Amino acid sequence: MTLSEFLEKFGRTVFEGPLAGPPHRETPAELAEIRLAVLDRIREKSYRSGGRKVFPFDLLRVELRGVEESRRDLFAGQFFRRYLEQEVHGALHAAGCRFPENLRVDVDPQVGLPQRGETWLVVEALSQNPGAAPRQMARLTVHDGAANVAELRLDKARTHIGRTRDVYRNEGLFRRNDLVFEEDTEVNRSVSREHAHIRFDKLTGEYRLFNDRWLARGERQAQECGTWIVRDGLSLEVHRDSRGTRLEPGDEIHFGRAVAIFELE
Numbered sequence: 001m002t003l004s005e006f007l008e009k010f011g012r013t014v015f016e017g018p019l020a021g022p023p024h025r026e027t028p029a030e031l032a033e034i035r036l037a038v039l040d041r042i043r044e045k046s047y048r049s050g051g052r053k054v055f056p057f058d059l060l061r062v063e064l065r066g067v068e069e070s071r072r073d074l075f076a077g078q079f080f081r082r083y084l085e086q087e088v089h090g091a092l093h094a095a096g097c098r099f100p101e102n103l104r105v106d107v108d109p110q111v112g113l114p115q116r117g118e119t120w121l122v123v124e125a126l127s128q129n130p131g132a133a134p135r136q137m138a139r140l141t142v143h144d145g146a147a148n149v150a151e152l153r154l155d156k157a158r159t160h161i162g163r164t165r166d167v168y169r170n171e172g173l174f175r176r177n178d179l180v181f182e183e184d185t186e187v188n189r190s191v192s193r194e195h196a197h198i199r200f201d202k203l204t205g206e207y208r209l210f211n212d213r214w215l216a217r218g219e220r221q222a223q224e225c226g227t228w229i230v231r232d233g234l235s236l237e238v239h240r241d242s243r244g245t246r247l248e249p250g251d252e253i254h255f256g257r258a259v260a261i262f263e264l265e
Helices: 003-010 029-045 069-076 078-094
Strands: 047-049 052-054 059-067 104-111 121-126 138-144 151-153 158-162 166-169 172-176 196-201 206-211 227-231 234-237 252-255 258-264
Touching: 029 059, 029 078, 029 121, 059 069, 069 078, 069 104, 078 104, 158 172, 206 227
Parallel strands: 059 104
Antiparallel strands: 047 052, 059 121, 138 151, 138 258, 158 196, 166 172, 196 206, 227 234, 227 252, 252 258
């Protein structure tokens, strides 16, 4: 069955409307209930952490009981699963909810009438790897600039990068940098004292880069962020925000004119 035939069979509105919105009146009742059940399960299992909502599960299992034999392959096919998965990801992104990037949806259609007292639809939120995501160790290798170390293992929850070892504010010691470009060189002078930090996300198993660069008013042009990544030949600016940017093996991280390579061990 082609994609167009599949959409025609089930009704295009079930896929084109946002998952978070009410189902279209022409949407088949069973599909509308599936969508609402998936949303309800996400709402039930989400919680607030650090000012943001989190959905920590990496698998949504949709079990359909009492499916007609002639329709089993349609519900079990990749098209239905992929569209439902895409809409779930889109709804979570739109809600600003953190979730594992490998979150997937499985659909299990079962032929035959449900047993007495059983519901025809069950949605479960599961973790394929219970607890915190497994951590793969990573490191930064200095490519340009004179740092305190040539290579730094990222074995802390949060790794700071900056111009000086200790950063003081009016209240006293504010933070201590782990990768320090303190020697007085032209390249090092482009690094701010609080330039950036890398945080390991226990939920997703990702390393994320955050721009901490602090500059006095008028010291920079609005378009200059001071921190960026070169990946696959393309430059990606890392602006100062609360979410950071996910790092990938081989990323060339620029702290001003200083450069370090992110690698997994």
